[in-house]
Amino acid sequence: MTVILKAKPVIESLTTSLTADAAHVTATLGRKPHLTVVLVGDDPASAIYVRNKQRRAEEVGVQSETIRLNADVSQAEVVAKVQQLNADPAVDGIIVQLPLPNQIDADVIINTIADAKDVDGFTLAATGRLWTLPKNSQATVGPCTPLGIMALLDYYGIDVAGKNAVIVGRSNIVGKPMAAMLLNRGATVTIAHSQTTDLKAATQTADIIVAATGRRNLITADMVKPGATIIDVGMNRYVDAAGKKHLTGDVDYANVAPIAGAITPVPGGVGPMTVNMLLKQTIAAAARTAAE
Numbered sequence: 001m002t003v004i005l006k007a008k009p010v011i012e013s014l015t016t017s018l019t020a021d022a023a024h025v026t027a028t029l030g031r032k033p034h035l036t037v038v039l040v041g042d043d044p045a046s047a048i049y050v051r052n053k054q055r056r057a058e059e060v061g062v063q064s065e066t067i068r069l070n071a072d073v074s075q076a077e078v079v080a081k082v083q084q085l086n087a088d089p090a091v092d093g094i095i096v097q098l099p100l101p102n103q104i105d106a107d108v109i110i111n112t113i114a115d116a117k118d119v120d121g122f123t124l125a126a127t128g129r130l131w132t133l134p135k136n137s138q139a140t141v142g143p144c145t146p147l148g149i150m151a152l153l154d155y156y157g158i159d160v161a162g163k164n165a166v167i168v169g170r171s172n173i174v175g176k177p178m179a180a181m182l183l184n185r186g187a188t189v190t191i192a193h194s195q196t197t198d199l200k201a202a203t204q205t206a207d208i209i210v211a212a213t214g215r216r217n218l219i220t221a222d223m224v225k226p227g228a229t230i231i232d233v234g235m236n237r238y239v240d241a242a243g244k245k246h247l248t249g250d251v252d253y254a255n256v257a258p259i260a261g262a263i264t265p266v267p268g269g270v271g272p273m274t275v276n277m278l279l280k281q282t283i284a285a286a287a288r289t290a291a292e
């Protein structure tokens with residue numbers, strides 16, 4: 001029987017600790033942990049993320065605020081906004097939603113975020129810290145999506161040590177940090193991408209596939225070794241022939257699920273885990289301020 005790696009029970013088990021940690025910080029600081037999200041223009045995946053963050057933040061006792069900027073805002077204006085948030089003692093965590101419009105250099109914006117407030121784990125400092133963790137470290141630092149995937153694997157008792165992990169996608173948000181985390185925990189890691197000449201040959205050897213490309217149905221049943229663990233990070237929206245809207249991942253779920261050992265659903269798999277890791281890191285940032 002295929003194990004469906006649903007986020008729901010993991011999140012339920014996290015609620016107690018997130019709520020208690022947030023309450024503890026609130027008592028010490030005299031205010032709730034505070035997350036500020038900067039959203040420039042309108043990207044559909046970002047809109048889903050913003051909505052779900054807001055809802056979950058309220059549930060666990062985090063104050064979440066979204067600053068919306070026009071799609072034609074200048075880079076200097078976004079830098080100035082981030083600097084203002086860096087200097088604001090009432091803000092514990094800052095995230096600038098990606099992607100950003102073309103006139104803005106995302107690297108410049110991300111690296112303007114103060115290290116202590118970088119709850120996305122995207123800055124150069126956070127990246128260096130992730131890639132230099134001691135071998136087999138259980139430390140949880142880094143970007144929220146791969147952190148959430150590790151938490152999901154741990155909850156369902158899927159050990160990665162010695163496994164062949166094939167990640168499809170080489171983004172700074174998912175593919176690359178996912179490789180660092182799996183490698184750190186003892187997996188043998190391959191990062192495949194759009195220029196990989198034989199993707200199927202790579203995925204067929206995988207005990208664990210992490211698909212993070214944004215291409216619907218990229219991973220088909222013939223690419224999957226029976227019993228493999230399938231992690232679907234895709235967040236693709238499409239409208240079917242009958243005009244019905246769907247949210248779907250990068251995996252041909254209907255045909256892959258029957259042969260997989262375990263598989264994440266979309267929605268209800270990786271996405272909600274990302275949201276919870278973001279709140280966890282926000283509470284941790286506030287707790288560091290409280291301890292000062």
Ligand SMILES: Nc1nc(=O)c2c([nH]1)NC[C@@H]1CN(c3ccc(C(=O)N[C@@H](CCC(=O)O)C(=O)O)cc3)C=[N+]21
Nearest residue numbers: 045046048049052095096097098267268269271272274
């Ligand atoms: N700086 C930055 N950091 C990010 O981590 C980041 C970003 N920018 N930009 C956008 C992408 C996308 N992303 C999502 C996270 C969770 C869901 C999520 O909660 N998904 C639900 C959707 C359910 C629904 O509401 O339909 C699920 O999969 O079940 C979606 C999308 C984070 N991203």
